[in-house]
Amino acid sequence: MLDQADQFGKTHNATLNRAVALRLLGDFQASLLVLDDALEMRPYDFMALLAKGAMLEKISQPKAAAEVYRNALKIAPPRETCPPGVVSQMDYASQMVDRHAQALAAFLKERVEPLRSDLGEASRDRFEEGLEIYAGLKQPPKQQPLLLNYPRLPAIPFYDRSLFPWLATLEEATPVIQAELATLLETAFDEFSPYIAYPKGAPVNQWGELNHSRKWSSLFLWRDGRRQDEVCARCPQTAALLEGLPMADQDGFAPTAMFSALQPRTHIPPHTGSSNVRLLAHLPLILPGPARFRVGNTERAWKMGEAWVFDDTIEHEAWNDADAMRVILIFDVWNPYLDEGEKRLITEMMKAQRDFMGT
Numbered sequence: 001m002l003d004q005a006d007q008f009g010k011t012h013n014a015t016l017n018r019a020v021a022l023r024l025l026g027d028f029q030a031s032l033l034v035l036d037d038a039l040e041m042r043p044y045d046f047m048a049l050l051a052k053g054a055m056l057e058k059i060s061q062p063k064a065a066a067e068v069y070r071n072a073l074k075i076a077p078p079r080e081t082c083p084p085g086v087v088s089q090m091d092y093a094s095q096m097v098d099r100h101a102q103a104l105a106a107f108l109k110e111r112v113e114p115l116r117s118d119l120g121e122a123s124r125d126r127f128e129e130g131l132e133i134y135a136g137l138k139q140p141p142k143q144q145p146l147l148l149n150y151p152r153l154p155a156i157p158f159y160d161r162s163l164f165p166w167l168a169t170l171e172e173a174t175p176v177i178q179a180e181l182a183t184l185l186e187t188a189f190d191e192f193s194p195y196i197a198y199p200k201g202a203p204v205n206q207w208g209e210l211n212h213s214r215k216w217s218s219l220f221l222w223r224d225g226r227r228q229d230e231v232c233a234r235c236p237q238t239a240a241l242l243e244g245l246p247m248a249d250q251d252g253f254a255p256t257a258m259f260s261a262l263q264p265r266t267h268i269p270p271h272t273g274s275s276n277v278r279l280l281a282h283l284p285l286i287l288p289g290p291a292r293f294r295v296g297n298t299e300r301a302w303k304m305g306e307a308w309v310f311d312d313t314i315e316h317e318a319w320n321d322a323d324a325m326r327v328i329l330i331f332d333v334w335n336p337y338l339d340e341g342e343k344r345l346i347t348e349m350m351k352a353q354r355d356f357m358g359t
Helices: 012-024 028-041 045-057 062-074 084-118 120-137 167-172 174-191 229-236 236-243 338-356
Strands: 218-224 257-261 264-271 278-286 291-295 298-301 308-312 315-318 325-336
Touching: 012 028, 012 045, 028 045, 045 062, 045 084, 062 084, 084 120, 167 174, 167 278, 174 218, 174 229, 174 236, 174 278, 174 325, 218 229, 218 236, 229 236
Parallel strands: none
Antiparallel strands: 218 257, 257 325, 264 315, 278 308, 278 325, 291 298, 291 315
């Protein structure tokens, strides 16, 4: 049965055609009003929204146009299904949205600048990210665990050092760990294996270049909760240090600790980790030149003697921009916002799930 609009000859397609005719006649205000009629019938019509954005630009309302373009892009069809002309319109709309966000961010920064001096460095960094998210320049970081998304844990890219007082002990031990690593690299580098190793036939997605490649390789001291005795025996001081730190302890799951080697000019693409109940600690050991690391919207450069702890369930990636190999020590620790009882329950829950799937 025809809807009421169709009964009176006011169809969506006819309305869009009328809007196009008015646009060709140069009556942009009238075309805009007719487009609103079309959107009243179909509020999620992608092409009508693009056309409305264009009409708003024609009547000198670029800020309103940018907001309409933003909403249109949220419901855009896949690019590969669109004809070239529509793809060009999508690209133009995206550029307009970006320019609008940049202009808004600049305006906001100028307005709040007199108040920035009242904030400490960490608060300024957080506010700066918040401003850019508010302006539309960035997306808020979110946790995307592959295995367990435990509720009510904060999405913090890099955690405050004060939560991990043992970081100073780890950093002070850098020369000792470096010395043992140097021996391993000299005598057992062949034992470093590709970190990415998908089986034949499995979808590799972003890992095509690194799958079964020694461009990113690792040597494990602990793996899924199991101590690698042979490796630990060859770097006893490093192993003893790690045993004295509050690594995550989950039978069959954690801790994992490893030396991670990234070859020159190699990029680890964006990815996320398995569970937000534990965090990862990084300690740089070999930095032959510039090397970067991004978690969410925050990018940092590694510095020798400085460790950090981050949430790897937030999208992250790494670059070795140097002309020689970069090596860091990586291990996992419990999320500090869990209490001891929760840790035991979470571990038992994960073990039970594993047993259930194995039956």
